[in-house]
Amino acid sequence: MAVLELKQVKKTFGSGHKEIEAMKVTDFSADRGELIAIIGPSGSGKSTFLTIVGGLLTPTSGAVIINDKNLADLNEKERSKIRLKEIGFILQASNLIPFLTVANQLKLLDQVKKDNMTKKQLEELYEDLGIGDLRTKYPADLSGGERQRVAIAKALYSNPSIILADEPTASLDSDRAYEVMELLKNETKNKNTTTIVVTHDIRLVGYCDKVYKMTDGVLVQEK
Amino acid sequence: MFLALNEIKKNKLRFTLIIGVLMLVSYLVFFLSGLATGLENLNRESVDKWKATAIILTEESDKSMYQSSLAIEDVNEIDAEEIAVIGQINAVAGNGDSKTNVSIFGINKDEFIMPKVTEGEVFVDDNEVIASDALKEDGFKVGDELHLSSSGEVLKIVGFTDNARFNAAPVLYGDLATFHRVKFGEAAEANKESINGIVVRADELTAITKNDSLESIEIETFIRNLPGYTEQNLTLNFMIYFLFGISAVIVAIFLYVLTVQKISMFGVMKAQGISNSYLSRSVIAQTFILAAIGVAVGFVLTLITAAFLPSAVPVAFDLVTMLIYGLVLIVVAILGAVFSVLTIVRIDPLKAIGG
Numbered sequence: 318m319a320v321l322e323l324k325q326v327k328k329t330f331g332s333g334h335k336e337i338e339a340m341k342v343t344d345f346s347a348d349r350g351e352l353i354a355i356i357g358p359s360g361s362g363k364s365t366f367l368t369i370v371g372g373l374l375t376p377t378s379g380a381v382i383i384n385d386k387n388l389a390d391l392n393e394k395e396r397s398k399i400r401l402k403e404i405g406f407i408l409q410a411s412n413l414i415p416f417l418t419v420a421n422q423l424k425l426l427d428q429v430k431k432d433n434m435t436k437k438q439l440e441e442l443y444e445d446l447g448i449g450d451l452r453t454k455y456p457a458d459l460s461g462g463e464r465q466r467v468a469i470a471k472a473l474y475s476n477p478s479i480i481l482a483d484e485p486t487a488s489l490d491s492d493r494a495y496e497v498m499e500l501l502k503n504e505t506k507n508k509n510t511t512t513i514v515v516t517h518d519i520r521l522v523g524y525c526d527k528v529y530k531m532t533d534g535v536l537v538q539e540k
Numbered sequence: 541m542f543l544a545l546n547e548i549k550k551n552k553l554r555f556t557l558i559i560g561v562l563m564l565v566s567y568l569v570f571f572l573s574g575l576a577t578g579l580e581n582l583n584r585e586s587v588d589k590w591k592a593t594a595i596i597l598t599e600e601s602d603k604s605m606y607q608s609s610l611a612i613e614d615v616n617e618i619d620a621e622e623i624a625v626i627g628q629i630n631a632v633a634g635n636g637d638s639k640t641n642v643s644i645f646g647i648n649k650d651e652f653i654m655p656k657v658t659e660g661e662v663f664v665d666d667n668e669v670i671a672s673d674a675l676k677e678d679g680f681k682v683g684d685e686l687h688l689s690s691s692g693e694v695l696k697i698v699g700f701t702d703n704a705r706f707n708a709a710p711v712l713y714g715d716l717a718t719f720h721r722v723k724f725g726e727a728a729e730a731n732k733e734s735i736n737g738i739v740v741r742a743d744e745l746t747a748i749t750k751n752d753s754l755e756s757i758e759i760e761t762f763i764r765n766l767p768g769y770t771e772q773n774l775t776l777n778f779m780i781y782f783l784f785g786i787s788a789v790i791v792a793i794f795l796y797v798l799t800v801q802k803i804s805m806f807g808v809m810k811a812q813g814i815s816n817s818y819l820s821r822s823v824i825a826q827t828f829i830l831a832a833i834g835v836a837v838g839f840v841l842t843l844i845t846a847a848f849l850p851s852a853v854p855v856a857f858d859l860v861t862m863l864i865y866g867l868v869l870i871v872v873a874i875l876g877a878v879f880s881v882l883t884i885v886r887i888d889p890l891k892a893i894g895g
């Protein structure tokens with residue numbers, strides 16, 4: 318059963334002769350336990366795809382269905398609930414909250430939703446990401462790579478059924494990047510989640526079950 | 541609360557500044573309200589002490605006791621539970637060392653407006669008076685002989701009483717005969733029936749008198765018509781209400797600037813699915829914490845200042861009024877936070893994450 322489905326989804330920005338077709342009419346579906354890579358050059362429409370899937374961007378036409386719910390039928394409040402419960406975002410700019418320590422970045426989720434990781438799972442996550450010693454630090458005191466790893470921890474902590482990552486390894490060295498992909502793969506397999514990773518790093522596609530290529534708004538499966 | 545408290549903890553200086561501003565505003569509000577109450581007391585405490593329902597003055601006096609002139613026998617036309625006659629005149633009294641404005645009340649000792657003596661004795665002989673203890677601070681004491689500006693009579697302080705100021709002047713209580721000698725001099729005997737008003741305690745104001753030339757004036761109305769009283773109150777209250785407005789604007793601006801700085805952060809949280817209502821409650825909670833601390837510190841500062849003020853400064857703190865004003869300040873601050881809430885609700889998470 319598809320966790321995520323895009324039916325005839327299209328996105329255009331602007332209008333008239335300034336119109337940009339960021340995503341041409343696209344069908345897409347993803348199942349549980351799948352780690353999927355979206356590759357493609359800059360400006361090809363990868364982020365547009367990811368934000369539509371995540372319910373942040375409304376498509377010009379077509380239907381986005383997450384766990385049998387058509388996002389078009391929901392209001393912003395309900396979409397926001399789905400993002401909170403079902404989706405873990407790992408964003409390009411590793412957006413952390415400046416006045417919260419690493420530990421509190423995760424604790425914030427305990428304030429707004431239930432069913433997050435257990436203490437034991439959390440310890441393992443810290444271990445896997447190598448950020449256990451950073452718990453009491455603020456984002457400003459972390460390196461770019463450390464911040465990125467905390468952002469990943471934040472996305473995984475809420476036990477989402479769909480993980481959406483936009484260039485999650487961009488600010489990491491090769492070894493760390495491989496470790497992060499390994500982690501996302503384990504997470505996907507062990508918890509039977511669906512993970513979509515947007516990247517332009519071809520070396521990472523080896524970890525993925527499926528690979529799609531985006532070119533000028535056209536999504537084509539490669540593997 | 542989680543976000544609110546953690547943010548305050550991380551950015552202590554920033555939030556101390558806001559608390560500081562709120563503290564100063566509340567300090568000013570509390571102090572002005574203290575001054576308003578103090579000035580009110582200066583005008584009315586002797587009247588409040590009567591615990592009377594109304595005062596009867598002549599119709600033509602236009603609610604001014606000084607302008608009203610009655611005869612003692614007018615009492616016969618009054619129907620009330622308790623009745624007391626009063627004669628009143630202003631004077632400047634000096635004991636040789638210092639001089640001060642006083643208000644002389646001529647009364648009957650056995651009627652209900654007779655004050656309790658807190659020090660010394662009750663007046664018995666001619667020209668003996670009980671004085672307001674406010675005079676003690678000017679160096680007056682029991683046994684002092686008082687020379688009056690407008691009269692050849694010499695009064696003698698035989699005792700003191702508390703809460704006895706009328707229209708900003710300390711009161712001297714003496715019997716009617718003493719009052720008549722001060723007011724009429726040689727002609728005292730001829731005017732021995734003359735009084736200024738009749739103070740009554742009654743259940744019903746309308747039924748007190750049927751005499752058309754007399755007017756029963758409710759005590760609160762009487763006080764409001766004391767020279768300068770209403771004007772003074774309006775001025776101070778206007779300043780207080782103005783400060784409420786100012787604090788709302790200050791809080792609104794401060795929080796708005798902070799919120800604008802955090803737009804991308806709020807956007808990220810919204811992208812994550814954290815609801816508008818959680819973020820709004822967080823901002824409101826934060827404002828409440830800041831305002832409550834600011835107001836509490838302002839309150840304590842006010843009390844400390846009050847303890848060190850010279851007694852000549854007419855401040856009196858009414859806890860209930862202060863509590864209400866404190867609450868109003870907090871509510872007003874929270875209203876100021878509404879701007880920030882509206883801003884947060886309008887943030888588009890997509891823009892914030894730079895998708």
Ligand SMILES: Nc1ncnc2c1ncn2[C@@H]1O[C@H](COP(=O)(O)OP(=O)(O)O)[C@@H](O)[C@H]1O
Pocket residue numbers: 330331337338339357358359360361362363364365366895
């Ligand atoms: N909000 C927007 N308004 C107008 N054009 C946009 C907007 N977002 C993206 N685009 C355009 O859509 C195309 C795809 O962008 P994007 O999805 O960000 O590509 P990628 O993530 O692959 O680099 C680009 O041409 C970009 O300029």
Ligand SMILES: [Mg+2]
Pocket residue numbers: 360363364
């Ligand atoms: Mg992109």
